[in-house]
Amino acid sequence: MSDVLSIFLRWYLVIQLMGLVALPLAARVFAPLPDRGYTLSKMLGILLAGVFFWLGVSYGVMSNDLGGAALALLMAAAVSGIVGRAHPAAWFKRPSVPWRTIFLAEALFLVAFAAWSYVRIHDPAANHTEQPMDLMFMNSIYQSPAYPPQDAWLSGYAISYYYLGYWMLVMLGRLAGVTPAVAYNVGQASWFGLLLLGSFGIVQNLLLHDVGRRADRPTLQAGLGGLLAAAAVGVSGNLQTILEWLYAQGAGLEPLLRRLSIYNFPANAAVTHKWYIDSGWWWWRSSRVIEDLDLLGNHIEVIDEFPAFSYVLGDNHPHVLAMPFVLLVIGLALAIFWRTPDRLRVGRSGIGPLSWGGLWLIALAAGALVFLNTWDFPPYWLLIMLAVFVATWRMTAGHLSAASPASSEAKDETPTAAGPGWGRAAAAAALTGAATLAGALLIYLPYFLTAQNQAGGALVNLFHPTRFAQFLVMFGSLLPALFALLALAWRAQPPSLMRLGGVLLPVMGLPALFLIASAWRVTRAWDGVTRLHGLELPAEAGGYLPFIIERWTAQPFTFLLTGLLLSMVISLLWQALDAGRGLDSARVFALLLAGIGLLLVYAPEFIYLRDHFGTRMNTIFKFYYQAWLLLGLSGAYAIARSLLSAPAPEADKAAVTAAGIPPRNAGWLSRAFALLALLLIAAGTLFAPAGAYGKTNGFSADRPTFDATAYVADYSPNQAAGMAWIAANAAPDAIVIQAPGDSYAADTSRVSAATGRPTLLGWAGHESQWRGEAYGQMAQGRGEALELIYRSGSTAEVRALLDQWAIDYVWVGPRERETYSLTPGLEERFAPVLELVFEAGDVQIYRRRG
Amino acid sequence: MTTIVRPVNATESRLRELLTVERVAYAVIVAAGVFLRFHGLGAAPLMPGEAAQSWPVWQTAHGLTVPGGAASSSALLSSLQLLLFWLAPGGDAGARFISAAAGSALLLAPWLLREKLGQSWALALALLFALDPWLVTFSRVADGTMLAVTAALFCLAFLVRLTLPESATPVRKRALFGAAVAAGLLIISGPAAWSLLLVLLLFVLLCLRPAPAPTDQRLAVLALFGATALLGATAWLARPVYLAAVSHSLGVWLDQIKPGPYPLTWFVIRLLIDQHFNLIFGLTGLALLWRVGRTDDAGQNRDRFLWTRFLLVWLAGGIAVQLLPGRTPQMLLLVSLPLSFGAARWISRLLDGTPAHLDRRETVYLLSLLTVLLISARFALNVLVESQVFQVEVALVILVIAIGSMLTLLAFSLALSLRQALWIGGLFVTVWLLLTTVANTWQLTQATDGRHPNGFFAVTGHPDVRLLVEDLRTVSAQRSGDAEAKPVQIQTGVRPDPMLGWYLRNRSVVEWVPAPAPGDGLSRPMLILPDSGTELTPEQSGLPDGYIGSRYELRSYWLPSQLLEQPVASEALAEGVGFLTASRLRLESAWYTRWQPFWKWAVHHTVSETPAAEGVQLWLMAEE
Structure with missing residues (x-):
């Protein structure tokens, strides 16, 4: 345990150092935020150091080792210090960040990090689902002597995946002095802490701003609201959690469950009467609530993960690793949203409310999302542009909220003679979007030059409207919070029915028209053949078009509800812009978040991206994940505002009124919805502890450790010894061949995953996903080479293949013997060309001669 | 009687102005320092660290690849060695030339400190720098340490000029630019630079008063710093990849936290044996400085007091880092340099x-x-x-x-x-x-013998490596007519051995292989395998019949602290005797096994035991 504690402390100190380094820059960039960006400083520091490190190694000016990571950290400190010091007022001007704010934030991070570290040390093994893949990326990055990082599952090629998240974990591991196998788990735990901290920070800032309080007098509302956000985003599960628990306690839910038709539930569930439901993977079903059916009614898997699920599962996928930096970008958008520069910037000084330095930072942070998890970029790119739009609109219209703590003096509420600046605001937003894209392309150019695109366009969703009951199970805990937000906003500035109708028509009408037009087009016979020719219909179907109509008329409610809600949000935002009051209120920003979240759940109803899987699975997966975050943040804000509104002090009432913030009490409707949401979210927080308890068998590990590969020694000591020998004796880029791997099979391609040494063929399925059609050519001949080497080739052929593929080591273990029927007699072919350098039981390692 | 007054001509007058006693003394000191640094520069074989630095650069200079991608930790040294190896044939002396030149240049730094320290103090400092055993040692080692020390002290000298009350704007500007150039060279000079950077930071915090500078001047200083670092690290942009050595050097520096081969007793031994002058008179000089500064109520010696405080904190920090488990010989300079300032002060007080x-x-x-x-x-x-x-x-x-x-x-x-x-x-x-x-x-x-290392460095090169080279040349000449033509196969681990790489660099064909492939036929290569310590038979080494082998040592391992770790006679010695007799016997045993060998080494620098060594086996076909 002392080893575990030592690792924990070292990692914690490194994270704290990252935050410290970025504080000066955060204080300047996030100056409009009440907490001056304190809760986002750790993410900012990690991102700066990580990107500098990656750029340095990419351009060959830094070494991929501890020194490079340390130099990158020094550079980040220098940049932060120089930029932050340029405006010392950001540090010393009152109000500064009070100790209470810092304490609360640090306490939350420490508790979350420690708690999830406790979970990880009792479940450290990277031995299921795609954990070996994550570990392979980390080890590949760690071992690569030069840029681009080698792909350990396809020797001779670079990684073709968005790997910045893995890069940052490895960098932190170098600074903390731990291997990738250890960084895998302790890093994941720290990311959990960052997720909760960032969520807390965003909502806390919104609430502190809302009542015109300055950060040196944090209110109970802000603190609790922030904690609620952390719980809603990072700890709580969807309604499936409640259903699972009730079923496990023996509640009779059969009629309801039949209606919901959740896949494998309750078929694979059991009545256990346990608080943690059971020790199996009950929590897996929470991520498979949405189910699509093919034309014949067969199951099509759709993934609907949420952050708490990812952490219980314990993988380090890009969508998990990107989340803290998504929160950073949301924070940047919030800072833009609240910026009140003396003048708009044009030309050489910047765009709209942003200076050129600010634009570069946005390009770096938002562009990082492309490199972290490409799916995350579009919604937050949109958020940035919307924030610029609103901020510019506010400046050109001459409307500044007197309640804004960022403004140093109250501004006149009367619109100026210049009038509303739609054009300027739109231009500023568009230019910011273009500049962000261009900047991101420039900064991350080395990545774009080596990455391969997996997406292949978009497809129309004709056959799979989301079943409403399942949609409610997925988002049922967050929808009431959304209603509470809408009620709050409606009460403050209700839009006219004309306006609502004017928005509803295009928002719902256009997608409907698109669906109709697409259905007509694909079901119409062209030269006697429809585009759907080959898709088998059920016997009772009267044709493709009737079938489509039947599907949609049976399940229109998800489309209708999400479309309606999105229309309401847009109307409310439009109303706020037109009214010109309270444009900088937190409510408006919360509406922006909710609107984008709704867009992400609305869009897959009629369109999805074409990829390797050919279904909506990945689109729903990635869109719903971000929607959960956005709806969680906006929902937590709404709940806190509705239930915990504190009376405004007399001195602030005038400012509060002038800012257009509702009177001290929220309406009964928003309170009712908020209460319901609070109860459902609170109930859903059972997910994380119950899931963790079940997965770790009650935290019963004999030897708690952070090492993700320690389990191999228990499973096969010979393999563990062989892997240790490779790690100690083989050059970082030495090629070690094994039998080809099977996707999701942790006992295949394990040597390359654990050591980072490239092999000829790893998980072919995944490689094919990442590289698309190019993979076939890349992998050509490798399978045959392995066959010849292990089984049927002569000594001369083996020698030739070793030279052709630059193979340094040949691993012979149980899997190789089984796959190739390798006998001792066959191994004798190796002697003239290979030297036996390691032997332990059923594992031998041969090294090439000459 | 008429007195004839000879007119003094201009040349003679100018000569008298130039040839002051001080300047002559400086010249003598510099000459002595240069002699100590350059004399017999190539006598001892390269150490593994020197070979690891020089071999990749030599390969690059001759358009060859570097097997295993060995990384240098001194970008500046690599750039300068690259230029040198282009221009002149590389040898052991050539590899160390840059360090010797930097060590010689260091002797000029006290000249810049004359206005701050005074003439006699600066002169004494130059003398101590010229004669200091550690500074001379590092001047004869092909790593970036001496480059770092020289750059750091020049930077310090320029920064000191900023504290002089009579610094007018042009003087100040020149000092700033000088400091920027020196800092740029420092940061690219190697792992030792990072410790010295902290020392300079200490000086800035303790002694430098912040003065407003125009933005364009600040930008110029930054640009000069950046340009110096960039051009110096990349050999004037010829080798951009050398920039990676800067981050690598930081990693090497940070690795000092991890345990290394140098125990704390080694530091104490080296300090007492090599630096007794600096230790005694350095502390005395610093104490004198402290007393003067503290008793001056008028504040006229305020600068002197700050300077003293800086030296003392530097010394304290230098001693503190010796407590790190990964202490290295380079870190010794953090102790000796401030002591040198103190000792020089003592000498100047003595003379004055x-x-x-x-x-x-x-x-x-x-x-x-x-x-x-x-x-x-x-x-x-x-x-x-x-x-x-x-x-x-x-x-x-x-x-x-x-x-x-x-x-x-x-x-x-x-x-x-x-x-x-x-x-x-x-x-x-x-x-x-x-x-x-x-x-x-x-x-x-000068008096080092590779077979009996002096114990300053834990690992030194063994003279056998030159014997190996000569034997390979002899056999190659006999069997192929060309001393460098016959192929050599070297079995290597994760990375090629840089010592073998350096000393065999002139051979036409050198193959680095994970396992030997003796081949067949008439042109079997000469094989170099790791010395496994077994009998030199082909079967033991996995080679076919007909091969004969011989051993050569490559590296010696020895530190004087090992003498103090020898086991003393056990309690059995004292069985059956009285307490006093037993104590006497133990003391005698301790003298015999530990202290007598240690003092013999300390006084005469001789050791009777042969140090541990690591080598290789050379295998040749008996007949071709």
Whole structure:
């Protein structure tokens, strides 16, 4: 345990150092935020150091080792210090960040990090689902002597995946002095802490701003609201959690469950009467609530993960690793949203409310999302542009909220003679979007030059409207919070029915028209053949078009509800812009978040991206994940505002009124919805502890450790010894061949995953996903080479293949013997060309001669 | 009578202006320092670290690839060596040339400090730098340490100019630019730079008053710093990849936290044996400085006080880092450099404090007497350390001589004056210890024998490696007519051995292989395999019949602290005897097994045991 504690402390100190380094820059960039960006400083520091490190190694000016990571950290400190010091007022001007704010934030991070570290040390093994893949990326990055990082599952090629998240974990591991196998788990735990901290920070800032309080007098509302956000985003599960628990306690839910038709539930569930439901993977079903059916009614898997699920599962996928930096970008958008520069910037000084330095930072942070998890970029790119739009609109219209703590003096509420600046605001937003894209392309150019695109366009969703009951199970805990937000906003500035109708028509009408037009087009016979020719219909179907109509008329409610809600949000935002009051209120920003979240759940109803899987699975997966975050943040804000509104002090009432913030009490409707949401979210927080308890068998590990590969020694000591020998004796880029791997099979391609040494063929399925059609050519001949080497080739052929593929080591273990029927007699072919350098039981390692 | 006055011509006048005593003294000091640094530069084979630095650069300079992608940790040294290897044939002396040149350039840094320290202090500092055993040692090692020290001290000198009250704007500007260039060179010079960077930061925080500078000047300073670092690290942009050495050097520096081969006793031993002059008079000088600064109420010596504080904190920090488990020889300089400043201050005080009415005859008498006593003590010490049995009588003689020396001084203080006697005594001890320092320097740098390393570095190159090269050349010439033509196959681990790489760099064909492939036919390569310590038979080494082998050592491992780790006789020795006898036996055993070898090494720098070594086996076909 002392080893575990030592690792924990070292990692914690490194994270704290990252935050410290970025504080000066955060204080300047996030100056409009009440907490001056304190809760986002750790993410900012990690991102700066990580990107500098990656750029340095990419351009060959830094070494991929501890020194490079340390130099990158020094550079980040220098940049932060120089930029932050340029405006010392950001540090010393009152109000500064009070100790209470810092304490609360640090306490939350420490508790979350420690708690999830406790979970990880009792479940450290990277031995299921795609954990070996994550570990392979980390080890590949760690071992690569030069840029681009080698792909350990396809020797001779670079990684073709968005790997910045893995890069940052490895960098932190170098600074903390731990291997990738250890960084895998302790890093994941720290990311959990960052997720909760960032969520807390965003909502806390919104609430502190809302009542015109300055950060040196944090209110109970802000603190609790922030904690609620952390719980809603990072700890709580969807309604499936409640259903699972009730079923496990023996509640009779059969009629309801039949209606919901959740896949494998309750078929694979059991009545256990346990608080943690059971020790199996009950929590897996929470991520498979949405189910699509093919034309014949067969199951099509759709993934609907949420952050708490990812952490219980314990993988380090890009969508998990990107989340803290998504929160950073949301924070940047919030800072833009609240910026009140003396003048708009044009030309050489910047765009709209942003200076050129600010634009570069946005390009770096938002562009990082492309490199972290490409799916995350579009919604937050949109958020940035919307924030610029609103901020510019506010400046050109001459409307500044007197309640804004960022403004140093109250501004006149009367619109100026210049009038509303739609054009300027739109231009500023568009230019910011273009500049962000261009900047991101420039900064991350080395990545774009080596990455391969997996997406292949978009497809129309004709056959799979989301079943409403399942949609409610997925988002049922967050929808009431959304209603509470809408009620709050409606009460403050209700839009006219004309306006609502004017928005509803295009928002719902256009997608409907698109669906109709697409259905007509694909079901119409062209030269006697429809585009759907080959898709088998059920016997009772009267044709493709009737079938489509039947599907949609049976399940229109998800489309209708999400479309309606999105229309309401847009109307409310439009109303706020037109009214010109309270444009900088937190409510408006919360509406922006909710609107984008709704867009992400609305869009897959009629369109999805074409990829390797050919279904909506990945689109729903990635869109719903971000929607959960956005709806969680906006929902937590709404709940806190509705239930915990504190009376405004007399001195602030005038400012509060002038800012257009509702009177001290929220309406009964928003309170009712908020209460319901609070109860459902609170109930859903059972997910994380119950899931963790079940997965770790009650935290019963004999030897708690952070090492993700320690389990191999228990499973096969010979393999563990062989892997240790490779790690100690083989050059970082030495090629070690094994039998080809099977996707999701942790006992295949394990040597390359654990050591980072490239092999000829790893998980072919995944490689094919990442590289698309190019993979076939890349992998050509490798399978045959392995066959010849292990089984049927002569000594001369083996020698030739070793030279052709630059193979340094040949691993012979149980899997190789089984796959190739390798006998001792066959191994004798190796002697003239290979030297036996390691032997332990059923594992031998041969090294090439000459 | 008419007095003829010869007119003084302009040349003679100018010569007299240039050839001041101070400048002549400087020239002599620099000449001595240069001699110590360059004489016999290539006598000892390269150490593994030197080979790891020089071999990749040599390969690059000759358009060859570097197997295993070895990484240098000094970008500046790599750039300068690249230029050197382009222009001149590389050899062991060539590999070390840049360090020697940098070490020689260091002697000019005190000249820049004259205005701050005063003429005598600066001159004494230059003398100490010229003779310092550690500075001379590092001047003869092909790594970036000396480049870092030289750049750091020049940077310090320029920064010191900023603290001078009479710094006018042009002077200040030149000092800023000079500091920027020196800092740029420092940051690319290697792992030692990072410790020295902290020292410079310490100076800035403690001694430098922030002064407003125009933005364009600040930008110019930054640009100069950046341009120097960039151009210096990349050999004027010819080798951009060398920039990666900067981050690699930071990693090497940070690795000092991890345990290394140098125990704490090694630091203490080296400090006492090599730096007794700096230790005694450095602390004395710093104490004198501290006293002056603290008693000056008028604040006129405020700068002096800050400067003293800086030196003391530097010294304290230097001692503190020795507590890190990964201490290295480079870190010793963090202790010796501030002590040198203190010791130089002592010398300047000694010279400046020469008694006005010194009785020369009595002085000669006293110095002669003290010299005789010293020589006598030295003879007695020789007898003591040569004896395997501790001779109490001899030790008592030495003690009596020491007490006698002090009584002699006391007697003369009564006869002359206390001040004169103390001054003469101080002069005597100063000169004596200075001479022993020179002897140490010579022993550490000139009198080394690879078979019996001096224990400054844990790993040194063994002379056998040159023998290996010669034997390969001989066999190659005999069998192929060309000394470099016959192929050599070297079995390598994760990375190629840089020592073998350096010493075999001139061979036409060198293959680095994970396992030997003797091949067949007439042109079997010469094989170099790791020495497994087994019998030299082909079967043991997995080679076919017909091969014959021989061993060559490549590296020696030895530190003087090992002498103090020898096991003392066990308790069994003391069984059946009384307490006093047992204690005596233990002491005698400790003297015999530990202290006598240690003192023999300390006094004569000789060790009877052969140090541990690591080598390779060379395998050749008996007949072709």
